[in-house]
Structure formats: structure tokens, C-alpha cells
Amino acid sequence: MTTSPDVVVVGAGIAGSALAIALARGGLEVTVLERETAYRDKVRGEIFVPWGAAEVRRLGIDDVLLGAGGGYVTRLASIDEEAGATDGEPRAVPLDQLLPDVPGSLNVGHPEACQALADAARAAGATVVRGVGDIAVTPGSRPRVTYRLGDVDHEVDCRLAVGADGRRSMLRRHLGMHHDESDPVVIGGGMLVDEAAGWPGDLNVTSTHDDVYFLAFPRPGHRVRVYLMWAMTQKGRFTGPERQRQFLEACRSASLPYADAVADGHPAGPCSSYPMNDSRCDTIVADGVVLVGDAAGWSDPIIGQGLSVAVRDARMVSEVLLGGGDWSPAAFGGYVEERTERMRRIGFSARLTTVLRTTFGPEGRALRQRWGERTGHDPLVLAPILAVLTGPERAPGEAFTDANMERCLGRA
Numbered sequence: 001m002t003t004s005p006d007v008v009v010v011g012a013g014i015a016g017s018a019l020a021i022a023l024a025r026g027g028l029e030v031t032v033l034e035r036e037t038a039y040r041d042k043v044r045g046e047i048f049v050p051w052g053a054a055e056v057r058r059l060g061i062d063d064v065l066l067g068a069g070g071g072y073v074t075r076l077a078s079i080d081e082e083a084g085a086t087d088g089e090p091r092a093v094p095l096d097q098l099l100p101d102v103p104g105s106l107n108v109g110h111p112e113a114c115q116a117l118a119d120a121a122r123a124a125g126a127t128v129v130r131g132v133g134d135i136a137v138t139p140g141s142r143p144r145v146t147y148r149l150g151d152v153d154h155e156v157d158c159r160l161a162v163g164a165d166g167r168r169s170m171l172r173r174h175l176g177m178h179h180d181e182s183d184p185v186v187i188g189g190g191m192l193v194d195e196a197a198g199w200p201g202d203l204n205v206t207s208t209h210d211d212v213y214f215l216a217f218p219r220p221g222h223r224v225r226v227y228l229m230w231a232m233t234q235k236g237r238f239t240g241p242e243r244q245r246q247f248l249e250a251c252r253s254a255s256l257p258y259a260d261a262v263a264d265g266h267p268a269g270p271c272s273s274y275p276m277n278d279s280r281c282d283t284i285v286a287d288g289v290v291l292v293g294d295a296a297g298w299s300d301p302i303i304g305q306g307l308s309v310a311v312r313d314a315r316m317v318s319e320v321l322l323g324g325g326d327w328s329p330a331a332f333g334g335y336v337e338e339r340t341e342r343m344r345r346i347g348f349s350a351r352l353t354t355v356l357r358t359t360f361g362p363e364g365r366a367l368r369q370r371w372g373e374r375t376g377h378d379p380l381v382l383a384p385i386l387a388v389l390t391g392p393e394r395a396p397g398e399a400f401t402d403a404n405m406e407r408c409l410g411r412a
């Protein structure tokens with residue numbers, strides 16, 4: 001069976017479906033090929049930080065994500081063990097006041113978001129095919145995509161193939177696009193917790209306590225997505241049959257407000273962990289092919305940027321495709337350049353966050369205290385962390401230099 005859409009998108013996750021919506025709304029013929037027949041909780045991103053929420057609005061998909069059970073959260077408290085809840089919460093960052101017209105972070109379940117975006121892509125006119133296998137892409141001025149659905153082989157001839165197939169991108173591997181992963185310093189695990197009725201629905205929290213870095217992001221309906229991060233030296237932590245219970249107990253930390261609300265809640269999904277690292281691709285554009293989202297290189301989840309990155313990628317690529325007839329690799333130069341610098345800055349913020357938040361014990365407490373004191377009189381020391389919320393391009397370039405890393409860590 002042969003068809004000829006304008007664009008074939010491989011992967012109907014966040015980046016792929018967001019792009020398909022924009023292109024289909026713009027009048028292009030789009031086919032989206034997704035491997036899974038149903039989206040499952042694989043413990044992925046569930047918070048669009050404010051700059052990502054702004055991208056979501058700009059792409060016109062905020063209603064889709066709110067309709068998928070998402071909600072805006074207006075405060076972020078970073079609470080350290082020595083400061084305690086009483087000091088930390090009153091100093092919570094007002095997420096609804098950081099960017100014009102952005103009501104906060106947008107918290108939404110990952111499988112629900114993927115399903116709603118895929119449905120919206122279909123409603124906008126895209127063809128979304130689920131359960132495909134054996135996808136192969138032949139690049140060129142008229143790329144060819146072949147795949148198998150059930151026991152039928154299909155062939156699609158298009159003007160552009162987009163790789164939106166996530167971290168382990170088949171398309172990237174298949175086309176030999178070089179990809180480097182950084183060495184992880186910590187492991188991060190997550191679990192969705194239900195019936196956490198005592199957790200305030202307007203409050204995101206990050207907190208370092210003992211030997212874990214804790215992050216909690218509420219959603220409507222008394223649900224909280226909780227992530228814990230711990231040292232690589234404790235590799236086997238939260239891996240046995242009791243891991244869900246142990247994970248909840250580890251949340252019962254003294255410095256955390258409403259800790260018991262989470263610890264007394266019920267697991268509503270798997271408890272899975274991943275090494276926290278990032279990756280970089282030298283090339284994300286080839287003749288007739290573009291990569292977006294995690295497939296184009298992912299950011300370290302410790303600072304929760306991947307969803308925002310994915311939606312900005314979708315927006316930037318859609319602007320090229322809807323902007324004129326030139327779809328040659330050169331036409332994506334602006335996207336490649338902006339993304340390269342964006343990911344460099346995000347990588348810097350992630351490395352700084354990792355040192356500040358996951359250096360445990362007295363050394364870590366001293367580091368955080370020094371950093372906190374400096375932020376009062378040196379805006380450059382705050383800038384790489386604030387950029388996590390407001391967007392990497394909003395901070396000055398000097399914030400992302402080796403010299404500033406030394407200042408942030410109190411070594412210069």
C-alpha cells in the first residue's frame with residue numbers, strides 16, 4: 001500500500017503529535033506513525049515549566065493538555081533540610097508571575113498528554129497510525145518511509161520525514177547520526193501517587209534531605225507525581241518487590257511540608273528509575289529528515305525541561321514547514337543553531353542543579369547556603385537557575401560560562 005503525504009512523523013509522543021497538530025492545522029498532509037497501541041506510564045515528564053507552558057500556548061495546544069486532566073500550579077518551593085518547611089514555603093516562587101500570560105507550570109500526566117495530543121492531531125486532519133513496526137527511512141529529496149502494520153507492508157513517499165521517536169530513536173540510529181550521552185551522577189526514580197489529599201494543589205516542591213533530592217508536582221484530583229534522586233553509588237535502591245512502599249516511606253522527610261500526604265498515599269503507577277544524564281547529537285538534519293524532541297538529544301530530567309524543549313522544537317520546525325517552499329537542510333539552519341545554544345545552556349543549568357541539589361550531607365548544605373547568600377547580591381549566580389523556569393534565552397550569555405559556574409559554587 002502506498003501513500004504520499006507532505007510529512008511523515010515517526011513517533012506520536014509529545015514532540016511528534018504537537019508538530020503534527022501544527023502542520024495539519026496549517027493545511028499540510030501529515031501521517032504520524034506510532035509504535036505503541038496504548039500509552040503507558042513509563043515515568044516520564046509531567047510538568048511544563050513556565051517557559052514550556054508559554055510554548056504550549058503559542059502552539060495553541062493548552063486546551064488539549066488541560067482537557068487531558070492537566071492543571072496550572074502557581075507556586076514552587078525549594079526547601080532545604082536546614083531551612084525547613086516553615087522558612088521554605090513562604091519564599092515559594094510565584095510561577096504565575098514570571099512570564100506574561102502564563103498562569104504557572106502546566107502539570108499533566110504523560111500518557112494522558114500523549115493520547116490527547118494524538119487525538120487532536122487526528123482531529124486536525126493528520127493520519128495517525130498506531131501499532132506500526134519495522135519502520136525504515138531512506139533519506140533524500142523525496143524520502144521514503146516503509147513500515148509494517150499487522151502483516152501488511154506499507155510504503156510512504158513524502159517531502160520530509162521527522163524523527164520524533166524519543167530517547168532511543170530508531171531513525172537517528174538508522175541514519176547514523178552521531179549521539180553522545182554524558183556520564184550520570186545520580187539516579188532518578190518516579191512514581192505517581194493517588195489519594196494524596198493533604199497535598200496543596202497549587203504547590204510544586206523540590207527538597208534536598210539526607211541522601212535524596214525530592215520533587216513533587218501535584219495534579220488535579222489529589223494526584224502527585226513524585227521523583228526521588230539519589231547517588232549512583234546506591235544503584236540498587238528502590239528496585240526490589242517492596243520498592244513502591246520504600247519509595248513512599250523515603251518521602252516522609254522532616255523538611256518537607258505535607259510529606260505524610262504523599263507517604264500515606266497509594267501508588268498509582270510503576271516505580272521506575274533511570275540514570276540522570278543528557279545527550280547531544282552532532283547532526284539533527286539530513287536531506288529530507290529532521291529530528292525533534294528527545295530524538296534530537298535530550299536534556300537531564302533533573303531540571304524538567306524535556307517537554308518544553310519538545311514543544312519548542314515542534315513550533316520551530318512547523319514555522320519552517322509552514323513558512324515557505326524551502327524544506328532543504330539549509331532552511332532548518334535557524335532551528336539547529338537555536339537548539340544547539342538552548343541545549344548548551346540547559347545542560348549548564350542541569351550540571352549546576354546536580355551539584356547544588358544532590359551533594360548530600362554537610363558539604364552540600366554549605367554549598368547551598370553559599371549559593372543562596374550570593375543570589376542576594378549577584379544576579380548572575382541566580383540566572384542559570386531562574387532560566388530553568390523562564391527559558392534559557394532569557395538569561396545573559398555570561399550566566400553559562402565556566403567562570404560563572406565557579407562563582408555559583410562559591411569557588412571564585
Ligand SMILES: Cc1cc2nc3c(=O)[nH]c(=O)nc-3n(C[C@H](O)[C@H](O)[C@H](O)COP(=O)(O)OP(=O)(O)OC[C@H]3O[C@@H](n4cnc5c(N)ncnc54)[C@H](O)[C@@H]3O)c2cc1C
Binds near residue numbers: 047
Ligand atoms: C524520569 C524522568 C522524568 C522527567 N521529568 C520531566 C519533567 O518533569 N518535565 C519535563 O519537561 N521533562 C521531563 N522528562 C523528559 C521528558 O519526558 C521528555 O523529554 C519528553 O517526553 C520527550 O518527548 P518526545 O516526544 O521527544 O519523546 P517521547 O515522549 O518519549 O515520545 C516518543 C514517542 O515515539 C514512539 N516511538 C519510539 N520508537 C518508535 C519507533 N521505532 N517507531 C514508532 N514510534 C516510536 C514512542 O512510543 C513514543 O510515543 C523526564 C524524563 C524522565 C526519564
